[in-house]
Amino acid sequence: MERAGFASDPSRARGRLVPEGESSFRSCFQRDRDRIIHASAFRRLKHKTQVFVEHEGDTYRTRLTHSIEVAQVARTISGALGLNPELTEAVALAHDLGHTPFGHTGEDALHAMMEPYGGFDHNAQAIRIVTRLERHYADFDGCNLTWECLEGIAKHNGPVTGDLPWALAECNAQFDLELSTHASAEAQVAALSDDIAYNNHDLLDGLRAGLFSDDEIARLPIVQDCFAEVDSRYPGLDSYRRRHEALRRVFGAMVSDVIETSSALLAESGAQTVEEIRHLGYPVIRFSDSLWDELSEIRTFLFNRMYRAPSVMKVRSEVGRVVEELFPIYLNDPWQMPKRWHSDIEAAPDDTSLARIVSDYIAGMTDRFALQDHARLARSERDTL
Template identity: 85%
Template sequence: MDRAGFASDPGRARGRLVPEEESSFRSCFQRDRDRIIHASAFRRLKHKTQVFVEHEGDSYRTRLTHSIEVAQVARTIAGALGLNPELTEAVALAHDLGHTPFGHTGEDALHALMGPYGGFDHNAQAIRIVTKLERHYAEFDGCNLTWECLEGIAKHNGPVVGNLPWALAECNGAFDLELHTHASAEAQVAALSDDIAYNNHDLLDGLRANLFTDEEIRQLPIVGTCYADVDKKYPDLDPYRRRHEALRRVFGVMVSDVIDTSHARIAASDAQSVEDIRHLGHPVIQFSDQLWAQLKEIRSFLFTQMYRAPSVMQVRAEVSAVVRDLFPIYLNDPKQMPAHWHSDIEAANTETALARIVSDYIAGMTDRFALQDHKRLAGG
């Protein structure tokens, strides 16, 4: 379909930190997406926790499968709204690159350890990865992404004001991302697609883990109606297919609501350009108020029944200890890190600089590598 006037135009992109000759057959946003897919940090998401630690089962989502699902949803919504699908997909694929091993549990532990050194934030770490830590290209560190892609990664959840995470402040000092404004509509789509994906797949993963039952989630808004629709159309469907049919309908309800609501909000805003979108002072990609209220009820259920389930909390405590044990070991003896980190270690002239290198290293670990290294170094 034709692109809307408020869509991000690759022909008008603001460029890259290191200028490059343009490709003859890929737009700049396509190249961003491709570089993210080929990044080492993206591959490592295969073995990083979404909710369940990677070794707990092969059927649960990991950060990689989650990111792919987010990108699929985001591209669908972008297409329906006339936005640029490649930029939307790039931001969606990159949004979790900065996650530590063990998901938010690992992030909480690392943030506490990094308290004296500026803290840790996974969104800012994603920026650090694509501007500094990926080191595959001859002419630059990172992936040298476009301004628009960096902007989307940095502020897809909204403007970033106040005390900036140090990793984001470092990037913003070199390439002003206008952090006080909202991001493009494409980045906003990526943010809402994240909500859609995890609200749906966490229900399925919780069912697989026997943390709750189909009948329990039938009491939830949206979900109950979808189960009833399936039961009416397929009265004798086996339980496994019934579950999937119902939850894919939940997916569809959320996607349709975002498309309809966002169409109306964009029309009401009278935005004619991507700059208009950035300076409206509010997001244009949103759920309806009614659906948002229903999703809050679903999220509350997942919080108590899944994210804070005793079995999940036990594993959270165990993996938090892994991060807490590893950090001082590397800080006190950084040469325990692989040889290709040693030049960075030698250049670190303060404890803060060294701590940030250790943080980079631990944040980049997969679940299994962190567990193996903990066993090797701490006897865990």
């Protein structure tokens, strides 16, 4: 499909914090995407919680599989709308890089520990990772992503106003991301694709975990019509195929709605350039009002029956304590961190800087490593008593 005038054009990208020569066979947004895929933080997502802690089962989504699903949806929508699929994909793949072990439970615990030192925010941490913490390249820290990709990571959920998370403020002071405006349409697609992916796959993971039944979700809006269509077309289909066929139709319904609604909004906006998209004052990538209302009912169901299920809450309580107990151990004796962190520790000018180094280290842990490290350090502390 031909690119729209409001698509992000790699030939007009605003550049990188550290200037580089261009590739002869990849656009700057393709290079961004590839650098994200090769980042250590991206690989670690394979052992980080989506909803269920990584060791609870091999078939549940992790942050990595979730990010891949988001990127697949985002690329499809982006192509259908005439946007730049490589930038969309890069933002989608990077959007969860800053997550701690144990998902939002780990983030809440780390934020509480970091409150005296500026707090913790996973979106801002993603920016910190791609601008500072990835240290593989000879010429720069981070991944030296384009302005457009950094903007998308920072603002994919909309303008960022008020008091900025410290990690985002540090980056913005170097490379003004114009945080008060909306992001490109590509970044907006990545944000909606996140909603599409988790609304669909959390239903499937909840079914696999036995938290609710096919019959229960078949009474939900959108899902009800999809099960009815499958039953009409494939009478007597076995339960696993029936479930899959219904949920893939739910997926398709959400994607089709975003494409149809956003196409109309983009046309009505009159925007001819990506800059005009940024300054419209409202998002142009959206669900229809009717589908949004139906999705709200699905989200309420998932919140009550999955995210707050007693079995999930029990594990959340246990893993939250892991982060709460790891933080003071490393803050009191940071030299227990691996040697590659020691130069940062030595250079830390004050307690806040040191706490932020400890936060970076813990946030980068996988579920598995955090559990193992906690068990090791807790045992070591007991042995010294």
